[in-house]
Amino acid sequence: MYRKSSFKRSPLQDLFIHWQQMDWPILFLAVGLTFFGGVMIRSTGLNKPVAYWLQHWSFGAIGLAIAFAIARISYNNLLRWHWVTYGLTNGLLVAVDFMGSSAKGAQRWISIAGFNMQPSEFAKVGMIITLAAILHRRPANTLPTFFSALAIMIPPWLLVFIQPDLGTSLVFGAIALGMLYWANAKPGWLLLLVSPLASAILDSISQPAWIAWAVLMGVVAWFTLPMRWVTSILAIAMNIAAGMLGQVLWHVLKDYQKARIVVFLDPDKYPLGAGYHLIQSRIAIGAGEFWGQGLNQGTQTQLNFIPEQHTDFIFSAIGEELGFVGAICLLATFFVLCWRMLRVASQAPNNFGSLLAIGVLLMISFQVVVNISMTIGIAPVTGIPLPWISYGGSALITNFVAIGLVESVANYRRKFTV
Template sequence: MLRILSSLRWKYLLAPWQQVDWILLIAVAGLTVFGGIMIRSAELNQGLTDWWQHWLIGGIGLVLALFIARCRYENLLQWHWVIYTLTNISLLIVIFIGTTAKGAQRWIGIGGFNVQPSEFAKIGVVITLAALLHSRTAATIPSVIRALAVTAVPWLLVFIQPDLGTSLVFGAITLGMLYWGNANPGWLILLVSPIIAVILFNIYLPAWFAWTATMSFIAWRTLPWRWLGALGAIAVNFAAGQLGFILWGLLQDYQKNRLILFLNPEKDPLGGGYHLIQSRIAIGAGELWGQGLYQGTQTQLNFVPEQHTDFIFSAIGEELGFVGGLAVLFVFWLICLRLVVIAQTAKDNFGSLLAIGVLSMIVFQAIVNIAMTIGLAPVTGIPLPWLSYGRSALLTNFIAIGIVESVANYRQKRLKY
């Protein structure tokens, strides 16, 4: 009898979270705990206490996620313009009274803590785009233009801080949600084509000609005004190449190095290439099984700058080796899988789009951060979700998971999968 009563009591306590995706919640909580362990290792000889602050903020974030999961996500539809307005206001405040650090003005001091509004702005963009694409899908060009116009305002406010990394995340969120919102894939390729055109125009002109011809064909096949669209694609890619060439000439040498130094960091081993060289040495030193927790030479001797934040994966690679890095990648894959399942089983387009927006945010940040630490991408300052130290980023990720868990929790019926 006592066993039955105990079982009923637990069922009663867990009733508000009956359909929550516990695998997803356990995965992000596990990454947060593991992140605190690796942060402690990265700053063991520095006398810092960021590791327990990481756990503290993570605990607060977990409670917040569980609370949000109990609230009906549909209510966000009524408040999405308010959320959008508050997002832009917070980004404007940063411009006027923000705190400057490391050459960027991104933080607001509140109660002795530095809050980074651009992190929370990611959630604002996800909610706003989900609401817009819920009311009108991205199957038409006007709908796509409306979504891009709405995203352009916070994107510009973040870009001028300057915060290139977060502005790139905004782009990834927008593309992912437009694709899920039924936008023609050809249109999305055309949207990113000017970026590729800039790179190819300055590196290898024949490749730029081939790319422009391909974009012209895609425009001819996908846009309603075939020949006009094809000519427009050629004009846009040509203008992008020329503009990129002009802007490249205006950049200072150190700015150019930051963008291309990852291709050959040995060109400036004591300057801009130092981070990348030391990070690659650390990960390579880990080999298969790693040197052991708290035993990594690069990590313990503080050779890698910002190792407890943006370069936390280098500490994982050195001390836990290829196997440890692979385990981290598996957990991220599991998180992404659960987000896709929730998106597919959501009861409406709004909930499905919220899950895909969060998925796009997490996938892009994880790929770019890990690619940065192993020398396959330039240093952008994008943290590794739930592992890198950063209070605003950690809270943002937990709030995002809370919203997605609300989508899972309020499905029309319990689904077996």
């Protein structure tokens, strides 16, 4: 006869019983980055009347509560609602055109109860959920599944692009390409997909390189697509046409988008105009040297040489005030965070959970790479924020929602030995 177990859970164990298998390092790192972001935002805005850093922490607390709520619910429930999510995503993006507010040449925000919401930020998570739901049923190693996933991505991507929001549209592209690769799409297909963009760029740099690239894409099509002769000729023709249309596409861009590209190639050409941000950012990061000038001590930062530094150019303040050491520590933190998310993706009990986690990983890592690259001058300025660090309520809450999805996958995975 068995006796009743005398084991009794502590109140603390009862409190966290629904989050037993969560990946706590991911959550702690996200919270730590949010706290650090508030500290740096305060450093960039000491002379400003609005306490952006307090607002940043407030939005972070809201996002953390949402992440805990999402982590408690099984991510598999999203499978039944992924078309609803997709519909809401596109509906909000369409609503921006009718009731959205504009700033700096773009119409991106909707005001709800006095708060400005940016639907394009939440659309990233909506796209991850939709693509994960589509690709988990059938891998992307067949052309019908590959093109059906692309067809689903195009409407929200197009709605974001015409706002215009070039930065977020690039994030959409990175998410789609990475998730397709994770779902077993052939790398050659992905290369052919982005090849017209490369042709449009190469045509303006070197025509021999452009022609060589077009021929190379014909070779890739020969080895990866059916009907070899037809698809190879089409691939070459498509890339030649893309190069010839490069000038036409240039005129489609808004003036400020053109300026960002020109400035990336030669920022010193407009030292007091479009190149001002980038030049001052590089000066600030260089001035930080190895150890930095100290928190709240950076000359470029404290004297407001870099406008709106608390948003997209927050990394320049980190580089100036905390130096090379602070920048490396931040990069190491992001690396560990991304590695933990990759670990969750590889341990997920099904394809849907794995694709959700990898989609969030792609969203975060792409934004980190592009944001830091643009502040040091090796990528065009695209308006992509630094996750959890840059000021912005919609972006911050979106990142916590995404982390909540990853934690849900971790919380409902099987136990693995590592």
